[in-house]
Amino acid sequence: MTNTTKVPNVKRDNRSLLQKYAAAPHIAWSVLFVLVPLVFVAYYAFTDAEGGFTFANVAKFFTATNLTIFFRSLKLAVIATAICLLVGYPIAYAISRCKPKTQRAMILLLMVPMWMNFLIRTYAIMVLIQDTGIINTFLGNFGIEPFHMLGTEGAVVLGMVYDYLPYMILPIYSVMTKIDYRLVEAAGDLGCNSWGVMRKVIFPLSLSGVISGVTMVLVPSISTFYISQKLGGEDTLMIGDLIEQNYYSGDYNMAASLSLVLMFILLVGLAIANRFSDGDEGGGMVL
Amino acid sequence: MKKKLIELRNICKSFDGEQILSNVDLYINDHEFVTLLGPSGCGKTTTLRIIGGFESPDVGDVYFGGERINDVPPYKRSVNTVFQKYALFPHLNVYDNIAFGLKLAKVNKDEIRARVSKMLELVNLRGFERRNVNLLSGGQQQRVAIARALINEPQVLLLDEPLGALDLKLRKDMQKELKSIQKRTGITFIYVTHDQEEALSMSDTVVVMADGKIQQIGTPVDIYNEPENAFVADFIGESNILDGTMLGDYSVKFAGHIFECLDKGFELNEAVDVVIRPEDVDIVPLDRCMLTGKVTSITFKGDYYEIITDVCGFKWMIETSDAVEDDAVVGLSIDPDAIHVMKKSEYSNMFGDYSTFSEEIEHLSDVTTEDVEE
Numbered sequence: 001m002t003n004t005t006k007v008p009n010v011k012r013d014n015r016s017l018l019q020k021y022a023a024a025p026h027i028a029w030s031v032l033f034v035l036v037p038l039v040f041v042a043y044y045a046f047t048d049a050e051g052g053f054t055f056a057n058v059a060k061f062f063t064a065t066n067l068t069i070f071f072r073s074l075k076l077a078v079i080a081t082a083i084c085l086l087v088g089y090p091i092a093y094a095i096s097r098c099k100p101k102t103q104r105a106m107i108l109l110l111m112v113p114m115w116m117n118f119l120i121r122t123y124a125i126m127v128l129i130q131d132t133g134i135i136n137t138f139l140g141n142f143g144i145e146p147f148h149m150l151g152t153e154g155a156v157v158l159g160m161v162y163d164y165l166p167y168m169i170l171p172i173y174s175v176m177t178k179i180d181y182r183l184v185e186a187a188g189d190l191g192c193n194s195w196g197v198m199r200k201v202i203f204p205l206s207l208s209g210v211i212s213g214v215t216m217v218l219v220p221s222i223s224t225f226y227i228s229q230k231l232g233g234e235d236t237l238m239i240g241d242l243i244e245q246n247y248y249s250g251d252y253n254m255a256a257s258l259s260l261v262l263m264f265i266l267l268v269g270l271a272i273a274n275r276f277s278d279g280d281e282g283g284g285m286v287l
Numbered sequence: 288m289k290k291k292l293i294e295l296r297n298i299c300k301s302f303d304g305e306q307i308l309s310n311v312d313l314y315i316n317d318h319e320f321v322t323l324l325g326p327s328g329c330g331k332t333t334t335l336r337i338i339g340g341f342e343s344p345d346v347g348d349v350y351f352g353g354e355r356i357n358d359v360p361p362y363k364r365s366v367n368t369v370f371q372k373y374a375l376f377p378h379l380n381v382y383d384n385i386a387f388g389l390k391l392a393k394v395n396k397d398e399i400r401a402r403v404s405k406m407l408e409l410v411n412l413r414g415f416e417r418r419n420v421n422l423l424s425g426g427q428q429q430r431v432a433i434a435r436a437l438i439n440e441p442q443v444l445l446l447d448e449p450l451g452a453l454d455l456k457l458r459k460d461m462q463k464e465l466k467s468i469q470k471r472t473g474i475t476f477i478y479v480t481h482d483q484e485e486a487l488s489m490s491d492t493v494v495v496m497a498d499g500k501i502q503q504i505g506t507p508v509d510i511y512n513e514p515e516n517a518f519v520a521d522f523i524g525e526s527n528i529l530d531g532t533m534l535g536d537y538s539v540k541f542a543g544h545i546f547e548c549l550d551k552g553f554e555l556n557e558a559v560d561v562v563i564r565p566e567d568v569d570i571v572p573l574d575r576c577m578l579t580g581k582v583t584s585i586t587f588k589g590d591y592y593e594i595i596t597d598v599c600g601f602k603w604m605i606e607t608s609d610a611v612e613d614d615a616v617v618g619l620s621i622d623p624d625a626i627h628v629m630k631k632s633e634y635s636n637m638f639g640d641y642s643t644f645s646e647e648i649e650h651l652s653d654v655t656t657e658d659v660e661e
Contacts, residue, residue: 182374185341188361189368190388190439196362200387204378 044256057257066242066258073239076153076228077221080160081168084217085210087161088168092209093202095169096176107173110166118163122230125159126150129231151233159227164220168213175209176202211273219266289316291353292475293338293443298347300333307333308499311347315477316492317442320469322478324486325496326522331479332371332447334496338477339368339445352442367436368445372452373428375420381407381431382416388439406434409468426457437468443475450485462489483523487511495519497634516629520562521638527568527603528638531561531628539628542598544577546621550628560629565593565606567625576618582611595641602641 048054060066095106113121128134129149136146149155179202187197225240232238239262246255291314298311308330315321323331336342337349340361349356356364367388375384385406389399407413410430415423420431429449436444446465450458466489469476480486486493487507495502495510495518503515514520517528531541536551541561553559573579580596580603594605596617603619611617 180374182370182372183376185361186368186370186374186376187387188341189339189366190435191362191391193360193362196391201376 041256041260044253045260046257047253049251049253057253058261060254061258061261069237069242070239070262072153072236073222076156076236076238077160077218080157080164080221081214081218083157083161084165084168085214088165088213089172089210092169092172092176092206095173096179103177107170110169114166119226121163122159122227125155125162126230129155129158150231151236153232153236155231156228156236156238159231160217160221160224163227164217167216167220171212171216172206172209175206175212179205214273215270222266223262289319291315292317292319292351293477294350295334295337296348296350298334298337298344298349300330300337300342300344300346306499308337308344311499311501313494313501313504315443315475317475318473320466320476320478320489320491321494322480322486322490322492323494323496324480324483324522325502326481329496330499331481331496335368335445335447335477335479338443339366340364365441366443366445367439367441368447369429369432369436369449371447371449373432373449375428375431375435377421379420380416381412381418381420381423384420384431385435385438387435392439402438403434406438409437410434410464425452426461429453429461433465433468437472437474440472441474443477444469446476446478448479448481450480450482458485465489487523495522497522513627514562514629516632516634517560517562517636517638518632518634520560520627520629521634525565525604525606526638527563527565527601527641529561529563529601530636531559533557533559533628537623539626542578542601546577546626547623548626548628549623550626553628553630558631560631560635562627562629563603563621563625565604566591567621568603568605568607569620569622570605570607570609570611571618571620573616573618576620578619578621579616580619582613582615582617585611585613604641 045057046053046055048056061070095103098106126133130136131146131148131150133150135149140146183201183205184197187201192200222238223240223243225238225244228236228238228241239258243255243258243262246252246258293313293315295311295313298308299306300308311330311334313334323334325331333342337344340356340359343357351359351364351366376387379387382403385403386399389402394402403416404413407415410433412427412430412434415427415431420428423431429452432449449465450461453461462485465476465478478486478489487510490507492504493507493510494504497518503510503519505513510519511523514523514526520526520528529541531539533550533553533556534540534545535555536553537548539546539548539550539559539561578598580598582594583597583602584595586593588606591606591608592610594607594611596603596605596619598619605619
C-alpha cells in the first residue's frame with residue numbers, strides 16, 4: 001500500500017481480485033479466533049467474578065504456591081528443551097548430511113509418530129513406564145525389582161521430550177540444509193578441523209533454527225497439562241494444570257490471569273532470544 | 288633451475304562411474320602463476336580440488352614439496368583457496384572473515400589487526416572492516432575472499448574461476464590486480480578458468496585440459512603459436528585448421544596449394560593438421576595470391592573486419608583491416624612463419640572450419656555450459 005500513496009494517480013490499484021482478498025480469510029480468522037479471545041482473556045484477567053476491575057487475579061500469580069508451580073513448569077520445560085536440543089541437533093545435522101533420498105526417508109520416519117494422536121502417544125509412554133508396565137515386566141523376568149517411574153518429574157520430562165522432539169529437529173534440519181557446503185570447505189581450507197567447522201560455521205549459521213526449535217518445544221512444554229496429568233504425580237503439578245483446574249472450578253478470572261501472565265513471560269523470553277538471531281536472514285519462524 | 292612445489296603423478300578420478308580425470312601428470316614450480324584452462328567438464332576444477340585436498344584421487348599421488356600429501360586434510364595443507372562463489376561466511380563481517388584463518392592459528396590480536404588492515408589495503412578495501420559481507424558488491428566480495436586466503440601467507444593460492452561472476456570491466460581490472468598481487472607476494476597461484484584470454488594475459492604457464500586429460504603445457508606464447516593439436520589450436524584464439532600433407536621438410540600441401548613452412552621432421556607424405564590464425568592471412572591482389580576465396584560474410588569488429596571466405600568449399604576466417612566487398616573474390620597469401628603444422632590427433636577434423644560459424648550460437652552455448660557447472 002505504500003506504493004499507492006507514492007504514485008496516487010498512476011496505478012491506483014491494479015491488483016487482481018484474488019490478490020486483494022487472498023488474505024481476507026486469514027485476517028477474519030485471526031480477528032475472530034485470536035484477537036477477540038485474547039481480549040476476553042485480558043478482560044477476565046483484570047476483573048473479578050462480579051465484573052469489577054481488579055489486579056487481584058494477576059497478583060495471585062505471584063503467591064508462593066503459584067510461583068512454585070510456575071518455576072516447576074519452567075524447570076521441567078527447560079530440562080526437556082535442553083534434552084531435545086542435545087538429542088535433536090546431532091540428528092538434524094546427520095540427516096542434513098545424507099543424500100536427498102535418505103533425507104526424505106528420515107524426515108518421513110520422524111513425522112510418522114506425529115501423525116498419531118498426541119493423547120495416544122502419551123498413553124503409550126504410560127503403558128511403558130508404569131509399575132506394572134512393559135519395562136518393569138521385562139526387568140521382572142530377570143528378577144529385578146520394579147522401579148517407580150510413573151508419577152515422577154522424570155516421567156513428565158520424558159513425555160515432553162518424546163512428544164516434542166520432532167519440533168526441535170525439523171526447524172534445525174531445514175536451516176541446516178540451506179547452509180552452503182562450500183562454507184564448510186572454506187572453513188577447512190582456512191585451518192578448521194571438523195570440530196572447528198561445527199563450532200565456527202555450522203552452529204552460528206543454524207542458530208535461527210535452534211531458536212525456532214527451542215521455542216516450539218519450550219512453549220508447549222511449559223504450558224502442558226496433559227503430559228503432567230498422565231505421566232506426573234501430585235507433586236508435578238504444572239502451570240497448565242493450574243489453569244485447567246481453575247477453569248473447571250469456574251474461576252475463569254484466575255484461569256485467564258494465569259494464562260495472561262504466562263503468555264507475557266514467554267513473549268518477553270522469546271523477544272530476548274530473538275535478539276540473538278538478529279541479522280540472520282530466513283529460518284527463524286519465531287514471532 | 289626452478290623448484291618443483293607441487294607434483295601430480297598419474298592422477299585418475301571418476302564420479303558416479305564417469306571418468307573426470309585420466310592419467311594427469313603435472314608439476315607446478317614455486318612462485319609460478321599457473322592456469323588450468325579448458326571448457327567446462329574438462330576436469331580443471333577437480334584437479335584444483337585434489338590439490339586443495341577437497342577430493343582425493345582414485346589413482347595416483349599428490350606431492351607437495353616432495354612429500355606425498357594424498358591423505359592430508361585441507362586444514363593441514365599450506366594451501367588456501369579462493370572459491371568460485373567466494374564462500375564468504377555470511378555471519379561474519381569483513382574483518383572477521385579475513386581474520387578467520389589467523390584466529391584459528393592463534394595469532395595475537397594486535398598482529399591480526401595489523402595484518403587485516405594491510406590486507407584490506409592490498410585489495411583496495413581500506414575502511415571496510417565493519418561492513419556486512421552480504422551487502423558488498425560482487426567485486427568487493429571477491430576481494431574479501433582473496434584477502435581472506437592471502438592473509439594466511441600460504442605457499443600456494445588456488446583460485447577457482449574467481450572472476451567468473453564479475454562484469455567485463457571489473458574482470459579486466461581484477462586480472463591486473465591479481466597478477467600484481469602475485470608478483471608482489473611471490474605466492475604460487477594456481478588459477479582455474481575457461482576464459483582463454485584471461486589465461487593468456489595472466490599466466491606464466493598455461494595447462495590446457497580437455498576430456499580429463501592435459502592437452503598441452505606451456506607458456507602463453509607457446510600455447511598460442513605452437514598448439515599441440517587441433518583442440519588446443521581451436522580453444523585458444525581463433526584458428527583455421529586444415530588437412531594437409533607434408534611433402535618433405537619445410538614444404539606442406541593444403542587447400543590445393545604447396546606452401547613453404549618452417550616445420551620439419553615429419554614423414555614423407557604424412558597427413559597433418561595445419562593451423563593458420565585468422566590475423567596471419569593477408570589479402571593481396573589476385574595476381575600475387577596463393578589462394579583465392581569468395582567472401583561470404585563480413586563482420587565489423589571496430590579495429591578490424593572479420594571475414595569468412597570460401598576457399599574451395601572450406602570456410603576460412605580472416606581478420607583484416609582492409610575493407611572488402613561481400614561476394615567479392617579475394618586473393619590470399621600466407622607467410623611461411625604463419626603456418627603451423629601439427630600431428631594428427633583424436634581432435635582432428637572436429638574443429639577449425641567456419642562453415643557453420645555463428646557467434647551467436649557460440650555465445651549461447653557458452654552460457655549453457657557455465658550453467659551446467661554451477
